[in-house]
Amino acid sequence: MSTTESAPLLTVDNLAVEYPSKKFRARPFRALTDINISIGRGETLGLVGESGSGKTTLGRAILGLAPVTAGTISFDGKDISHATRRDRRDLSRDLQVVFQDPYTSLNPALEIGAILAEPLGVQGMEPAAARKRVKELLDQVGLPSDAINRLPREFSGGQRQRVAIARALALSPKLIVCDEPVSALDLSTQARVLDLFLQIQKDTGVSYLFVSHDLDVVRHISHRVAVMYHGEIVEQGPADAVTTDPDHPYTQRLLLASPVPDPDRQEQRRADRHRLLEAQRMQHEQAGALA
Numbered sequence: 001m002s003t004t005e006s007a008p009l010l011t012v013d014n015l016a017v018e019y020p021s022k023k024f025r026a027r028p029f030r031a032l033t034d035i036n037i038s039i040g041r042g043e044t045l046g047l048v049g050e051s052g053s054g055k056t057t058l059g060r061a062i063l064g065l066a067p068v069t070a071g072t073i074s075f076d077g078k079d080i081s082h083a084t085r086r087d088r089r090d091l092s093r094d095l096q097v098v099f100q101d102p103y104t105s106l107n108p109a110l111e112i113g114a115i116l117a118e119p120l121g122v123q124g125m126e127p128a129a130a131r132k133r134v135k136e137l138l139d140q141v142g143l144p145s146d147a148i149n150r151l152p153r154e155f156s157g158g159q160r161q162r163v164a165i166a167r168a169l170a171l172s173p174k175l176i177v178c179d180e181p182v183s184a185l186d187l188s189t190q191a192r193v194l195d196l197f198l199q200i201q202k203d204t205g206v207s208y209l210f211v212s213h214d215l216d217v218v219r220h221i222s223h224r225v226a227v228m229y230h231g232e233i234v235e236q237g238p239a240d241a242v243t244t245d246p247d248h249p250y251t252q253r254l255l256l257a258s259p260v261p262d263p264d265r266q267e268q269r270r271a272d273r274h275r276l277l278e279a280q281r282m283q284h285e286q287a288g289a290l291a
């Protein structure tokens with residue numbers, strides 16, 4: 001009996017990533033330490049943490065773009081920690097990515113139709129079938145079919161991100177690594193693109209690793225949330241629990257630092273944050289005095 005259907009789609013065990021130092025004979029820089037996460041089929045794991053905490057590095061390690069120095073990454077029942085180039089080409093059918101910057105992630109010289117047909121051609125799809133698939137994809141991400149003959153520069157940031165999402169969806173992947181995919185967009189566009197991610201998941205059953213520095217974004221999109229701090233996961237659990245009533249002091253600070261639209265609530269947040277920092281400082285001092 002096969003157990004692969006009930007096993008998580010992605011499992012990361014005791015992962016470490018080290019970047020070689022640019023200085024001669026200097027020790028490598030350890031960007032990730034002992035990372036353990038898993039993502040089920042049709043599930044979204046939100047990955048939140050401040051800038052420089054290692055979120056992008058984790059996404060890149062999964063995609064084979066950052067050096068894995070310890071631990072394993074398993075995807076769909078296979079160990080992909082040290083997948084070869086050829087393995088990666090096959091994997092790209094099932095494992096895709098959407099990056100933050102919609103202005104640099106699309107080839108400016110290619111029309112949208114060609115951008116979307118490219119991954120289909122690489123996998124050997126006939127041109128007629130590819131044209132049909134491109135139309136489906138545009139429809140799926142809420143873009144008009146005449147987008148096919150237009151260039152990326154004719155579109156807004158939100159529309160370009162829709163093109164990037166369509167490209168990621170082209171081969172019906174099982175997992176999409178989304179690295180701050182709405183962070184460059186204004187608030188109302190963010191909300192619409194997040195809803196698109198949710199709708200696509202409902203329709204296709206795709207899983208997401210959804211990276212963001214913004215706790216509100218992560219709360220909205222995720223089933224579970226992992227919190228990264230200085231290259232380690234300090235807390236993970238159901239999205240609601242982690243984002244509204246976190247256990248870890250770092251997550252508590254992150255929560256109180258996230259902006260709220262209502263000025264009264266913002267004032268309350270500021271007061272709460274002040275109290276929390278003060279309490280943490282006193283705890284710290286007491287621990288120091290006891291040591």
Ligand SMILES: Nc1ncnc2c1ncn2[C@@H]1O[C@H](COP(=O)(O)OP(=O)(O)O)[C@@H](O)[C@H]1O
Nearest residue numbers: 019029031049050051052053054055056057058
């Ligand atoms: N290619 C690289 N070479 C060396 N150090 C890197 C490289 N990429 C990222 N780093 C370092 O790894 C740490 C984590 O970076 P990153 O994963 O980009 O964090 P985040 O996405 O959370 O902002 C940072 O200290 C960053 O400077």
Ligand SMILES: [Mg+2]
Nearest residue numbers: 055056057180
């Ligand atoms: Mg990043």
